[in-house]
Amino acid sequence: MSIQKNEDWLYTISSKNKLIDLNFKEIWYYRDLLLLFVKRDIITVYKQTILGPLWYFIQPLFTSVIFTLIFNNLAGIPTGEGVPSFLFNLAGITSWNYFSTCFVDTSDTFKKNQAIFGKVYFPRVITPLSVIVSNLLKFGIQLLVFVGFYIYFVFFTSKAYGTTPTMALLGFPLLILFMALLGLGLGMIISSLTNKYRDLKFLVGFGVQLLMYGSAVMYPLSYFEEKLPEYSWLVKYNPMTAVIELFRYMTLGVGDFSMFEFGYVAVVSVLIFLIGLIVFNKTEKSFIDTV
Amino acid sequence: MPKTDVILKVDNISKQYRLGLVGTGTLSHDLNRWWSKIRGKEDPYLKVSESNDRSTISKSNYVWALQDINFEVQRGEVLGIIGKNGAGKSTLLKILSRVTSPTNGEIKTKGRIASLLEVGTGFHPEMTGKENIYLNGAILGMTKAEIKQKEDEIIEFSGCQRYINTPVKRYSSGMRVRLAFAVAAHLEPDILVVDEVLAVGDAEFQKKAIGKMQDISKGDGRTVLFVSHNMAAVKSLCTRAVVLENGKVIFEGSSAESVVFYLQNNKSKDIITKYQYDCSEKPIKSIEILEDVLITGEKMTLRIRIDTKNYTKINLHLGIYDLNDEKILHLSSEYCKEGSLKTKKNIYECFMPKLTLTEGLYYINAGLVADNLIIEEIKKCLKFEVLNGDFYKCGFNTRKSTLKAKTLIDFEWK
Numbered sequence: 001m002s003i004q005k006n007e008d009w010l011y012t013i014s015s016k017n018k019l020i021d022l023n024f025k026e027i028w029y030y031r032d033l034l035l036l037f038v039k040r041d042i043i044t045v046y047k048q049t050i051l052g053p054l055w056y057f058i059q060p061l062f063t064s065v066i067f068t069l070i071f072n073n074l075a076g077i078p079t080g081e082g083v084p085s086f087l088f089n090l091a092g093i094t095s096w097n098y099f100s101t102c103f104v105d106t107s108d109t110f111k112k113n114q115a116i117f118g119k120v121y122f123p124r125v126i127t128p129l130s131v132i133v134s135n136l137l138k139f140g141i142q143l144l145v146f147v148g149f150y151i152y153f154v155f156f157t158s159k160a161y162g163t164t165p166t167m168a169l170l171g172f173p174l175l176i177l178f179m180a181l182l183g184l185g186l187g188m189i190i191s192s193l194t195n196k197y198r199d200l201k202f203l204v205g206f207g208v209q210l211l212m213y214g215s216a217v218m219y220p221l222s223y224f225e226e227k228l229p230e231y232s233w234l235v236k237y238n239p240m241t242a243v244i245e246l247f248r249y250m251t252l253g254v255g256d257f258s259m260f261e262f263g264y265v266a267v268v269s270v271l272i273f274l275i276g277l278i279v280f281n282k283t284e285k286s287f288i289d290t291v
Numbered sequence: 292m293p294k295t296d297v298i299l300k301v302d303n304i305s306k307q308y309r310l311g312l313v314g315t316g317t318l319s320h321d322l323n324r325w326w327s328k329i330r331g332k333e334d335p336y337l338k339v340s341e342s343n344d345r346s347t348i349s350k351s352n353y354v355w356a357l358q359d360i361n362f363e364v365q366r367g368e369v370l371g372i373i374g375k376n377g378a379g380k381s382t383l384l385k386i387l388s389r390v391t392s393p394t395n396g397e398i399k400t401k402g403r404i405a406s407l408l409e410v411g412t413g414f415h416p417e418m419t420g421k422e423n424i425y426l427n428g429a430i431l432g433m434t435k436a437e438i439k440q441k442e443d444e445i446i447e448f449s450g451c452q453r454y455i456n457t458p459v460k461r462y463s464s465g466m467r468v469r470l471a472f473a474v475a476a477h478l479e480p481d482i483l484v485v486d487e488v489l490a491v492g493d494a495e496f497q498k499k500a501i502g503k504m505q506d507i508s509k510g511d512g513r514t515v516l517f518v519s520h521n522m523a524a525v526k527s528l529c530t531r532a533v534v535l536e537n538g539k540v541i542f543e544g545s546s547a548e549s550v551v552f553y554l555q556n557n558k559s560k561d562i563i564t565k566y567q568y569d570c571s572e573k574p575i576k577s578i579e580i581l582e583d584v585l586i587t588g589e590k591m592t593l594r595i596r597i598d599t600k601n602y603t604k605i606n607l608h609l610g611i612y613d614l615n616d617e618k619i620l621h622l623s624s625e626y627c628k629e630g631s632l633k634t635k636k637n638i639y640e641c642f643m644p645k646l647t648l649t650e651g652l653y654y655i656n657a658g659l660v661a662d663n664l665i666i667e668e669i670k671k672c673l674k675f676e677v678l679n680g681d682f683y684k685c686g687f688n689t690r691k692s693t694l695k696a697k698t699l700i701d702f703e704w705k
Contacts (some may be wrong), residue, residue, distance in 0.1 A: 008401070009300075009399040009400060009401055010400055010401050010402060010403070011399075011400060012397050012398065012399050012400075013386065013387070013389055013392065013393065013397060013398040013399075013400070014392070014393065014396065014397035014398070015392050015393050015394055015395060015396075015397075029434070030429075030432075032429050032434050032435040033429040033430060035435075036425055036426045036429045036435075037426075039422075040415055040418065040422075040426055043417075043418065043422075044415055044417040044418060047417045048417075115412070115413075116412055116413045116430065117390065118385075118390055118408075119388075119390065119406070119408045119409045119412045120388070120390070120406060120408070120412050120413070120430050120431060120432075121388050121389035121390060121404075121406065122430060122432065285391070285392040286391050286392050288385070288390055288391045289308065289391055
């Protein structure tokens with residue numbers, strides 16, 4: 001019998017695993033799958049609806065209208081001199097939506113994809129990544145709505161005299177990346193944990209709602225600090241507050257910008273993303289036994 | 292022994308599962324595990340479990356679905372994996388296809404493994420047939436370019452040309468399976484892992500599927516691991532097979548040997564394949580079935596020993612009855628060439644080249660007529676089991692609907 005020496009195995013399936021066991025070559029090999037998942041998500045969501053993709057526009061618009069009515073007209077939260085409250089809210093909601101959809105849609109990755117994950121192997125991380133990408137397209141459409149209203153307010157009304165995009169807009173793509181990483185990271189952590197401890201799924205539903213109120217979506221951070229100084233650290237150190245404040249600073253020129261804030265968001269989002277990746281990676285190995 | 296080219300090596304694979312409801316007490320077990328891990332000790336729950344036997348109840352909450360599985364697969368080989376329900380086949384497949392990881396041991400491979408544990412994984416009902424070909428293909432590990440290249444072939448194989456731009460939710464279940472199998476059949480991995488996907492579709496499609504599987508293994512020299520309950524399919528497709536029982540490999544050998552081992556290991560307990568009566572006044576001394584396993588469409592031999600010294604002309608009558616006491620067959624020696632059995636010898640054999648009985652349990656009543664007098668009658672002297680097989684020699688077991696008939700017969704359609 002000939003024994004093969006120095007065997008060159010392609011890969012090994014075993015229980016031992018490294019902390020981060022990501023095979024980037026493999027993920028790259030499956031890039032078509034990612035795109036097909038994105039395509040599936042996009043084309044199937046609005047099948048058999050009359051308004052179709054118009055829903056992407058309707059949701060942020062109506063929310064902004066309601067927010068403006070309640071928080072600005074009724075409760076009288078100031079949005080800054082020369083900044084229409086509607087535009088202020090739309091900016092907050094557009095950016096918040098991207099984060100929250102990324103978070104919510106990835107937080108049930110394992111449960112939602114049980115049927116597929118239980119039958120076929122592919123790098124599991126493809127699934128949450130595809131969610132991030134398809135949400136990016138939705139975000140793009142909603143951004144168009146925002147830009148549309150921005151143009152309307154600046155050129156056709158005299159209400160928006162205080163709004164000017166700043167040079168910081170150059171950092172906009174980075175900001176989107178941080179939002180995505182934050183949503184993805186948190187989503188992956190939650191999805192890995194929900195897999196075994198189902199309690200968390202209840203938390204996600206109302207947790208996201210509560211988090212929105214703590215993320216300066218419908219009020220400026222400065223106003224909160226002025227009114228409730230003893231709780232303001234809660235809002236201030238919430239990375240999403242920084243993201244939304246930065247988003248409004250870049251596009252509308254309201255609030256103040258500090259490199260510290262930007263750096264803080266960058267560090268926190270990358271950190272959360274890495275933790276998410278590790279937890280997700282550990283879970284995907286045997287999730288089918290615990291789901 | 293020829294030079295070996297091992298493409299897949301399964302080395303001491305074990306898999307442990309927790310019984311009962313996962314959810315209660317998992318947190319405490321997790322903490323306990325974590326605590327022993329910190330102290331550098333072994334997982335405390337690994338020791339307490341025992342082998343997987345469904346019918347026995349034990350105190351342990353953990354069970355080994357697989358225990359120390361070892362085997363090697365050569366390049367180009369088609370390995371069958373057979374075993375009863377719960378023997379660990381699916382767990383093994385899941386580990387091989389990396390859906391779950393083993394508790395102990397490792398599997399080394401030299402090629403890409405693609406698994407077909409189910410056809411049509413990830414099919415989206417709202418998308419058209421064509422869109423689903425791409426999605427499903429990509430899930431199974433093909434690139435877009437590969438799928439594009441094979442698209443026409445896949446559509447043609449599925450036989451769904453007309454519906455290819457219709458959402459899959461409008462398909463009949465059969466069409467869905469055809470389309471799904473068509474995609475799967477065009478996968479080109481180094482190692483293909485297949486679970487009982489052949490048990491779907493109509494006879495025509497099954498034949499097509501078996502044919503395709505044969506092409507894959509024989510023509511293209513691809514390595515295939517094939518799990519099935521369909522012994523005829525295992526026999527016709529596989530070169531070698533492994534028999535699993537309670538999470539352990541209990542037999543490894545050629546596919547024909549393994550199938551016989553498996554069937555023998557699983558036959559009903561209350562069958563009587565040998566009748567023996569050594570008493571001087573009764574002429575029939577023994578009746579026995581020579582085959583270890585009886586399979587529809589294969590041979591059956593009955594050996595009867597008779598004390599013939601007092602007779603000049605004898606005839607044997609063997610009636611085969613089903614469990615409802617309905618007579619299915621009558622094997623009389625009156626129809627042999629001589630019209631009766633010669634009395635010079637005392638061992639007689641009744642040989643049936645192709646068993647027409649369908650799957651089930653049967654009795655034999657035996658009667659001996661000598662010199663036109665009924666000498667002896669034995670009711671229910673034997674009880675035997677016939678297993679389903681490939682009666683029509685088409686590569687797969689006789690279908691369930693056909694098995695409602697009591698017997699089968701060779702026929703031709705013109």
